[in-house]
Amino acid sequence: MGKSRARRFKPVGYTPTAAVKMAAAPGEEDAAGSVQAEDLLQKLQSSSPEVREFACASISKIVQQKQVIPAFLQKDVVRCLGPLLLDKCMSVRETAAGALRNLSTCGGFEVCDDMVTRDIMTPLVALLRECSTGLDSNLEPATNSKDVKKNQVEDIANQTVNILWNVCESNSKALSIFNKENCIEIVIRCLSKFPSNLELAVSAAYCLQTVTEDNPELLASVDAAALQTLENVLMASATNMEMKLLQTLVAGTVWNLKDRIPVSCQADSINAMLRILAEVLSEDAGQFIIKMKEAESIRLRTAATDSEAEEAAANVEDASLNEDDRMVDGAVKEKNNADISDLIPVSDEELRQASFLLVAQKSALEMIVNMCCSDEPSDDEWEELSSSDESELCLEKAIDDAGQLMSPLCLSAEVHSALLNHFIPKKVLEKTRFPDDAALQICRNHSAWKPLITKMSTVQHRALTCLHNILSMLDIESLGGAAVLQELAQHLSELIFTQTDGPKRDEFLEAASSAVRALLQTMASKGIPQCLTPEQVMRFAEACVQSSNASTRVNAVSITGITGSVLAKGDNTAQTLKLIGNFLLGIAANDPSLVVSGGALDAIFDVFADGDEAEKAAVEIKLHQTLKKIQPAFKSKIRKEGREKYSTDQLCVLDNVKTNLRRFISYLETVEKKYKNCM
Incomplete structure (x- = not known):
């Protein structure tokens, strides 16, 4: 991601x-x-x-x-x-x-x-x-x-x-x-008011995090005084969740401005950022919500004893009504799990603090995602470029867009050390669990607290996405070894197969499939036995391909391809490989997205490229003839839709798939001839 x-x-x-x-x-x-x-x-x-x-x-x-x-x-x-x-x-x-x-x-x-x-x-x-x-x-x-x-x-x-x-x-x-x-100078000054005006400082921090992202033109305007203000916020004592949210946002700004930080100070800065993120993620949101609701109840009872019961009750009811009022036409829902803390009356301090925590945790996880990502295709790094297969079409499109090919995954020593020193992988894993049932029940029973349900789910989704990037960036030893990966596989299996509160939402499927894909790829590359059975993988993949989200469908075909390629090396697996092959062929032929179709074809290449069981299955499902039918339509769609709908990186990968499809069809011809000669 x-x-x-x-x-x-x-x-x-x-x-x-x-x-x-x-x-x-x-x-x-x-x-x-x-x-x-x-x-x-x-x-x-x-x-x-x-x-x-x-x-x-x-x-x-x-x-x-x-x-x-x-x-x-x-x-x-x-x-x-x-x-x-x-x-x-x-x-x-x-x-x-x-x-x-x-x-x-x-x-x-x-x-x-x-x-x-x-x-x-x-x-x-x-x-x-x-x-x-x-x-x-x-x-x-x-x-x-x-x-x-x-x-x-x-x-x-x-x-x-x-x-x-x-x-x-x-x-x-x-x-x-x-x-x-040079508006940044004034916004920094607004941030400096944090000791006396947290609301203004938080607004300034949100603005700074936005304007400093991918904005090299702004870097020259960031002087030592501005960096000192940011450092002052990071080093300040956090006495409430609003302050922790502020520090999390400022940590994101510092990350965006890391090129302006002297080299001698970068390790300390990264360590300070990740210390703040670790502290935010250490909080159990479910328990915090329960604690805040209890505190609210005590406050209201105290108000009642002071003859303010009627006013306090009215405030709570107004908060609930106002919350419903402000969600006209799903405005809040349309804003991608937005921060609704500004909508909460100041009198509802406990609810505000709970909201601040969830927003801070979401922001912290997004920051870790950005720390552990490279400039890859937007449809979820569905395949790395093959340097030997860059065609004229790919290079021509790159020149037209003045684009660059994808950079390899990399992680600086400072970031790597800080992630491990602050136990970030463990804290991220903890956030992938489903929200606390007791906290969910509290939110369901009180309308003003209901928006927190979506926020809790969003934290889980971000954590799963974050887990995907961590698995892609860290080696097995850093993660705790093969046994830890086996436990993680069991945990993810429970997540995707034990959800009982209705159909899975697209956000969950995208994030969960991303994490499962990274885990299975890591285990396969190191020869660690897979914990998900082929039947489980197929069931999960079939759920994912029903999603309207292309990234989720790409993850589904990749997961299936990884499982199939491992099976192809074993014995007596032809029957399962046939199921996998037919599943991937259906997606390659029918999915409306070229990226998903290309991913399915690429998965087919991995599954059926070698091995007696794979060759046997390929012949029995008539893989050669089916791919020959798919090939013209795939080439035509690339020619007609490629430049208009897809990025340079995506088009390069699609062009590689087209080239490899031609070669793979030729290979399958030899496989069929071999089997005919044996009959």
């Missing part, structure tokens, strides 16, 4: 009662959307700052319902809100920034692109600069329910940084402007 860059759902929590009342009821948005948008956009032009603020807050609430966003875009909401980022009234600035933040978050990549096209970056950068000059002052101080002052400049900066994070993640032009305007 490669890098995971998930979008997240982080709407602003500010939703005045009036704005809520203005929102159309479900099913009425399409009809009323245009009128509603026009009315609110007119109010943005009012001479009254209160009216402008009200309109911004209303838009902020309404655009959380994704279906109304087109109506606002048609009325040019971005150009209407943009100037208000520099409004004379600070409250208008804050609510305008909140509306744009929600628009960019709920609208997704396409809306972010539209915002950049409509020049949102000009007022956004200007606002960020103004925030920079006022980060240490309390302009227009306000009070919250506990009469604690807040810094409005920091609140505005928080919204601004979130918008930047969204648009820079989506749009290369926005990222280029971010680089050119």
